[in-house]
Amino acid sequence: MSSASGRRILLGISGGIAAYKSAQLARLLKQGGHEVRVVMTQGAQAFIAPLTLQALSGEPVRTSLLDPEAEAGMGHIELARWAEIILVAPATADLMARLAQGHADDLLTTLCLASPAQKIMAPAMNQAMWAHPATARNAEQLREDGWQLLGPDSGEQACGDVGPGRMLEPESICAALFDATSTSTTPAVASSNSGLHIVITAGPTREPLDPVRYLSNHSSGKMGYALATAATELGARVTLISGPVSLTTPPGVQRVDVETAVQMAEAAEQLANGADVFIGCAAVADYRAETPAEHKLKKRADEDSLTLRLVKNPDIIAAIAGRARSPGRPYVVGFAAETRDLEDYARDKLTRKNLDMVVGNDVSLVGLGFGGDNNAALLLWRDMEGREGRQELPPQPKIELARAIIHHALSQHSINSH
Structure with missing residues (x-):
């Protein structure tokens, strides 16, 4: 069941520079009255510390599939059942590829396969990676599998390139995720x-x-x-x-x-x-x-x-x-x-x-x-x-x-x- 104040959202963070935006996203979701639990990939931890997300979400951050303490009670299955919405932001090209192929080689991908929750991602990568045919195929496969993609945005990127690939701003993700004109918590990206x-x-x-x-x-x-x-x-x-x-x-x-x-x-x-x-x-x-x-048509010298x-x-x-x-x-x-x-x-x-x-x-x-x-x-x-x-x-x-x-x-x- 949903909590009285909102939805149960599992925020997945993968390893890209846009991971810094996920802190603000977690904060906005909490301000909206939703329960937020965070799962980070190993790459994500190179960009932002789990302690930051723990402070903002008010919940321990999960980072490992093979955590002995958490897995004593099959923690990843419990977390998969808990989530009503899985939101992956940022979703890197690598994570999209692994999910499109059905991999379950870390905690985040395992949860995505094990959970019946609504699944949404905000892609973030270099513009050339986003334009690559392999990424386009993976995005299409993910949509066919039931994922909803928010973005990416277009503009200047951290590497200096300009083009589509930027993760949407946290405010835009929240606006797309939940209809701001409604008092309900029904996702605006409704099926x-x-x-x-x-x-x-x-x-x-x-x-x-x-x-x-x-x-x-x-x-x-x-x-x-x-x-x-x-x-x-x-x-x-x-x-x-x-x-x-x-x-x-x-x-x-x-x-x-x-x-x-x-x-x-x-x-x-x-x-x-x-x-x-x-x-x-x-x-x-x-x-x-x-x-x-x-x-x-030939130009003629006798016609002006x-x-x-x-x-x-x-x-x-x-x-x-x-x-x-x-x-x-x-x-x-x-x-x-x-x-x-x-x-x-x-x-x-x-x-x-x-x-x-x-x-x-x-x-x-x-x-x-x-x-x-x-x-x-x-x-x-x-x-x-x-x-x-x-x-x-x-x-x-x-x-x-x-x-x-x-x-x-x-x-x-x-x-x-x-």
């Missing part, structure tokens, strides 16, 4: 999201003018990929329809590569049939060449101008949102990238295209929007009764913004589905 299918479009499209030239835009795809990462963190199944970008597919995400707006529209129409939520984050070209040239005849591309988000509202229609979220009058244009798009929610962002602001690692947003939405809502999200890393957008979209989807 109710595990059956959801979210389809996301991302990146630019390229519309060929001839075999070597095309029309496109400055979209990097970072926001759409961050949304895909955030959605998988919450247990959803994610399909990412991606235009041409130089980004690594987030672990656990199914990626469909397209080039043109017509190709993206065809993929979206097909995948939206089985989707619960459809998010149109791609920067789709509004027009394409009516007839792309068969050969490279070139006339191109363009035709409209399919309006992907409007087509999906325009479907009859029925159990088969997904909850539709659109994006409005504007350079002026953001709220007016975003609200117009919400209404004109029959969207459930629109995410507006001002791409004219320095350091935000296209190509950058940070962004800000204005959320506008309309419920089933036509009531409108509004929320501003301040400038922040795109992954954090993505988590806020996904959390809000899933909350609204849940409300509209009941």
Whole structure:
């Protein structure tokens, strides 16, 4: 049974530099009214002393599977049964690999295999290690085995590299672990999201003018990929329809590569049939060449101008949102990238295209929007009764913004589905 004040949380700490954050995490969990017991790997003890975690948790810290005193009464089995939630933070690449293969060669991995508790981890490692195909396979296997992954975050790392791999901040882990807007202690990463299918479009499209030239835009795809990462963190199944970008597919995400707006529209129409939520984050070209040239267009010395005849591309988000509202229609979220009058244009798009929610962002602001690692947003939405809502999200890393957008979209989807 749960304690009256909260949940029984087994905090596992593996050997990475991010282990220092686990002290604050233990403190926050205790402040939230939860019982916390800590298990540390041998590597974790090289970064932070067990005595620190004992002082913060108020319980002895377990470090060894072969502790004669603890194992006199089969202590590891007792601890496995005690836990309601196992939270591993940080989870190193090595620990993820061992858990994915079912190893039980130390106390922490043994407990993870022996416990029926809900299992959650916050990965933390060098960006190259996180991007390695082996880590991606291990992350996918862990998800299939029932683990829920929180993060990692993106940014500057202790080694000086910049990229995804940082452990989420303790406050972010707690916010994801427990719904801060609820008085209950139900995890926000509840298994109710595990059956959801979210389809996301991302990146630019390229519309060929001839075999070597095309029309496109400055979209990097970072926001759409961050949304895909955030959605998988919450247990959803994610399909990412991606235009041409130089980004690594987030672990656990199914990626469909397209080039043109017509190709993206065809993929979206097909995948939206089985989707619960459809998010149109791609920067789709509004027009394409009516007839792309068969050969490279040559510059002529006797002509100072070139006339191109363009035709409209399919309006992907409007087509999906325009479907009859029925159990088969997904909850539709659109994006409005504007350079002026953001709220007016975003609200117009919400209404004109029959969207459930629109995410507006001002791409004219320095350091935000296209190509950058940070962004800000204005959320506008309309419920089933036509009531409108509004929320501003301040400038922040795109992954954090993505988590806020996904959390809000899933909350609204849940409300509209009941």
